[in-house]
Amino acid sequence: MDRIFSPTGIGRDYQESRHLSFLKDVRNDFTVFSGFAHPDNESAHHIGEYSFLTAAPHPELPGFRNTISLDQFVAKKIGTATRFSSLELASSAGHVRSLAVNYSGVNLPAEDKPSRVFARLFLEGTPEEVQEEESRLAEGRSVLDAVSEQARRLGSRLSAGDRDKIDEYFTSVREVEQRLQAMQAWSHKPKPKVDALPPQDIADRADMIGRMDALFNLLPLALATDSTRVITLLIGECGVPPIDGVSMGDHELSHHGQEPEKIAQLRLIEEAKAKSIAGLLKKLKATQEGGVSLLDNTAVLFGSNLGNASNHSTTNLPILLAGGGFKHGQHLVVAPQGDKHPLPLSNLFVAMLQGMGIEVDKFGSSTGTVAGLETV
Missing domain, CATH: 3.40.720 (Alkaline Phosphatase, subunit A)
Known part of the structure; x- marks a missing residue:
């Protein structure tokens, strides 16, 4: 290559x-x-x-x-x-x-x-499909709430190492919750029209x-x-x-x-x-x-x-x-x-x-930036 x-x-x-x-x-x-x-x-x-x-x-x-x-x-x-x-x-x-x-x-x-x-x-x-999608999103949030509550109860009986794993799990759950919330917020907003x-x-x-x-x-x-x-x-x-x-x-x-x-x-x-x-x-x-x-x-x-x-x-x-x-x-x-x-x-x-204007000086294994690559 x-x-x-x-x-x-x-x-x-x-x-x-x-x-x-x-x-x-x-x-x-x-x-x-x-x-x-x-x-x-x-x-x-x-x-x-x-x-x-x-x-x-x-x-x-x-x-x-x-x-x-x-x-x-x-x-x-x-x-x-x-x-x-x-x-x-x-x-x-x-x-x-x-x-x-x-x-x-x-x-x-x-x-x-x-x-x-x-x-x-x-x-x-269609209005029916939008309503069905909203119902699925609401159901998804309900399932997340129930599972999160069970995990919280379990967490009090776990070792420190297992609690770390539970914390990782909660991070994933929060990410899914945020996506569901965003999807619900956009569900009634019209999608853009394209000539394609x-x-x-x-x-x-x-x-x-x-x-x-x-x-x-x-x-x-x-x-x-x-x-x-x-x-x-x-x-x-x-x-x-x-x-x-x-x-x-x-x-x-x-x-x-x-x-x-x-x-x-x-x-x-x-x-x-x-x-x-x-x-x-x-x-x-x-x-x-x-x-x-x-x-x-x-x-x-x-x-x-x-x-x-x-x-x-x-x-x-x-x-x-x-x-x-x-x-x-x-x-x-x-x-x-x-x-x-x-x-x-x-x-x-x-x-x-x-x-992109994101203030960061470290990502992954980075040691700096790239000499010779300049912005306009």
């Missing part, structure tokens, strides 16, 4: 890799990075995605406990003003887990059907690019209508995608063992992804919001938990940051290739948070 993705040269005069050449129309709207990693994730391999937005160490070990993800941290700060504090999406059919992790270390479920996302965002229910038809779900589970694009098409609508300000999208593996020249699944191809034919097919898949990413950035750039583009107002992070899937390397992660009010159009090498101490990816998270 690193050789397919990484450009040559540094600064603003870098030479695009073929992968990045598909984003040339928005070159000045993003920064590509080399040298990032998550400390203590060297053996995480595929499950490193659990920690991609949290930076929690050693997700591969028994008893691993995750920490809050970047998106949920942001949602806590700015998500209360919108109908949805955050949206959790996944492109893989049936992928129930998202990139989002709450304060208790619990992964939030993901939605993979564009039609359901569109309905949640923009379609009004409800999307069709893609039945082909292997059509990775089609599923990506269907969800990508909804992101500018969700952001432009201020339905939410925080979105994650997990792009998972699939079977053999319907791409000309590809005859194997993306996961099999990622373990190419330097076989030229497998690398060539993997390039076709990664290039198709790059075209989709370029399409999303162009749509965000073309959407105006308060005199500036939606892209300028939105920090868009793309990346992977593996720097090289063939050997499961978790260093030199492929990372791209677009928009968000930063000065872009550059390749920043934050740590030399092979450096035993790569820069924590959390440093970029801190820079993004500060760029």
Whole structure:
């Protein structure tokens, strides 16, 4: 992946890799990075995605406990003003887990059907459906109240360690209560109208690019209508995608063992992804919001938990940051290739948070911010 993705040269005069050449129309709207990693994730391999937005160490070990993800941290700060504090999406059919992790270390479920996302965002229910939804919300709060009371009674008879677990449970309950309260408050407010038809779900589970694009098409609508300000999208593996020249699944191809034919097919898949990413950035750039583009107002992070899937390397992660009010159009090498101490990816998270006006100087494993990444 690193050789397919990484450009040559540094600064603003870098030479695009073929992968990045598909984003040339928005070159000045993003920064590509080399040298990032998550400390203590060297053996995480595929499950490193659990920690991609949290930076929690050693997700591969028994008893691993995750920490809050970047998106949920942001949602806590700015998500209360919108109908949805955050949206959790996944492109893989049936992928129930998202990139989002709450304060208790619990992964939030993901939605993979564009039609359901569109309905949640923009379609009004009938009066009967609204009443039914309100009843479900009220019932949910009643159940939480009852369970919380039982837990409180039990807590007085538990050891200190078990009481800590109960406290974690109460934190999760409070988060659910807050979501239910927000949903009830918004239930009678009209949803925004958009000039778009409800999307069709893609039945082909292997059509990775089609599923990506269907969800990508909804992101500018969700952001432009201020339905939410925080979105994650997990792009998972699939079977053999319907791409000309590809005859194997993306996961099999990622373990190419330097076989030229497998690398060539993997390039076709990664290039198709790059075209989709370029399409999303162009749509965000073309959407105006308060005199500036939606892209300028939105920090868009793309990346992977593996720097090289063939050997499961978790260093030199492929990372791209677009928009968000930063000065872009550059390749920043934050740590030399092979450096035993790569820069924590959390440093970029801190820079993004500060760029949003969130006062924070520490997140996850961060040691500071990112030299050379400046705001406009």
